[in-house]
Amino acid sequence: xxxxxxxxxxxxxxxxxxxxxxxxxxxxxxxxxxxxxxxxxxxxxxxxxxxxxxxxxxxxxxxxxxxxxxxxxxxxxxxxxxxxxxxxxxxxxxxxxxxxxxxxxxxxxxxxxxxxxxxxxxxxxxxxxxxxxxxxxxxxxxxxxxxxxxxxxxxxxxxxxxxxxxxxxxxxxxxxxxxxxxxxxxxxxxxxxxxxxxxxxxxxxxxxxxxxxxxxxxxxxxxxxxxxxxxxxxxxxxxxxxxxxxxxxxxxxxxxxxxxxxxxxxxxxxxxxxxxxxxxxxxxxxxxxxxxxxxxxxxxxxxxxxxxxxxxxxxxxxxxxxxxxxxxxxxxxxxxxx
Ligand SMILES: NC(=O)c1ccc[n+]([C@@H]2O[C@H](COP(=O)([O-])OP(=O)(O)OC[C@H]3O[C@@H](n4cnc5c(N)ncnc54)[C@H](OP(=O)(O)O)[C@@H]3O)[C@@H](O)[C@H]2O)c1
Numbered sequence: 001x002x003x004x005x006x007x008x009x010x011x012x013x014x015x016x017x018x019x020x021x022x023x024x025x026x027x028x029x030x031x032x033x034x035x036x037x038x039x040x041x042x043x044x045x046x047x048x049x050x051x052x053x054x055x056x057x058x059x060x061x062x063x064x065x066x067x068x069x070x071x072x073x074x075x076x077x078x079x080x081x082x083x084x085x086x087x088x089x090x091x092x093x094x095x096x097x098x099x100x101x102x103x104x105x106x107x108x109x110x111x112x113x114x115x116x117x118x119x120x121x122x123x124x125x126x127x128x129x130x131x132x133x134x135x136x137x138x139x140x141x142x143x144x145x146x147x148x149x150x151x152x153x154x155x156x157x158x159x160x161x162x163x164x165x166x167x168x169x170x171x172x173x174x175x176x177x178x179x180x181x182x183x184x185x186x187x188x189x190x191x192x193x194x195x196x197x198x199x200x201x202x203x204x205x206x207x208x209x210x211x212x213x214x215x216x217x218x219x220x221x222x223x224x225x226x227x228x229x230x231x232x233x234x235x236x237x238x239x240x241x242x243x244x245x246x247x248x249x250x251x252x253x254x255x256x257x258x259x260x261x262x263x264x265x266x267x268x269x270x271x272x273x274x275x276x277x278x279x280x281x282x283x284x285x286x287x288x289x290x291x292x293x294x295x296x297x298x299x300x301x302x303x304x305x306x307x308x309x310x311x312x313x314x315x316x317x318x319x320x321x322x323x324x325x326x327x328x329x330x331x332x333x334x335x336x337x338x
Pocket of ligand 1: 029058099181238
């Protein structure tokens with residue numbers, strides 16, 4: 001088992017000048033939580049960042065906050081020389097709702113009309129333990145948000161990622177980062193994406209559905225790394241980041257919400273990491289130039305950049321191949337070919 005952090009801090013990764021080295025990143029769900037801090041540091045490192053999300057007003061609000069934070073951080077740079085060498089990037093909005101497949105196709109078209117290259121795709125957006133609901137595309141909401149839509153988005157962007165790798169062969173290969181979770185371990189051994197798992201009690205089965213979706217995401221990254229050695233594919237568990245919006249369904253429940261909030265705070269006290277620490281894991285896998293297709297492709301990393309062994313089901317390449325075929329088939333049934 002290897003570690004990717006090699007004790008580098010985020011500040012030690014290369015800073016780019018966007019007018020000279022225009023490196024482009026897309027991140028889903030960059031307006032809050034782990035995604036927010038990931039965007040902040042990519043921006044500080046000179047990346048042109050497209051924040052893909054479903055609310056323009058949340059994007060505008062978070063851009064303002066990111067700019068304020070970025071300027072405060074820049075004031076702490078040690079010398080004027082340092083400030084001159086470190087350029088801020090750009091922030092752009094890309095409208096995308098992961099519960100709607102057509103919105104993903106539209107987002108890809110819009111992105112391609114604006115940019116010719118893509119160096120980094122971070123599939124960060126996700127939902128956790130929501131009540132059983134079907135999306136307008138007739139998928140269970142956690143499966144579509146956490147896996148099917150990132151699958152579609154990634155495969156539609158793959159040609160541009162490959163083209164970027166060919167064009168910029170002297171720099172690191174383009175990367176795809178997928179935010180999985182230690183919760184992928186909740187998937188049961190009879191792994192089957194066709195099963196709706198709409199059973200009672202829902203507050204138990206919802207966790208199993210989350211586990212299935214995040215396991216399918218690991219399958220996807222493993223399959224892609226085998227099929228496509230031109231792009232570096234990595235899975236991340238950012239640690240237990242207990243103060244993000246991902247827990248808000250539970251903490252907003254009437255009456256019992258306060259109990260869940262207390263439970264999450266106590267859990268965070270013992271096992272949690274800060275949102276910025278969670279984002280550091282994503283940034284390490286995104287920016288660390290020691291990571292290569294040859295050594296690291298398809299691997300899964302956890303807190304402090306440690307490589308983690310995924311569950312047996314997530315590691316099983318027969319299941320991974322079935323996940324791939326099942327998803328292509330389901331998308332084709334909805335009129336979408338890859
Ligand atoms: N927090 C943890 O302890 C933890 C642990 C393991 C893994 N993770 C994973 O880390 C990732 C980030 O989670 P977080 O903790 O930072 O949670 P978060 O603050 O809730 O961030 C999730 C992001 O996903 C976006 N999103 C949700 N549904 C969407 C949709 N239909 N279309 C577009 N965007 C959508 C949200 O956007 P809106 O603002 O529009 O809602 C939000 O920006 C998730 O994939 C999560 O599963 C988190």
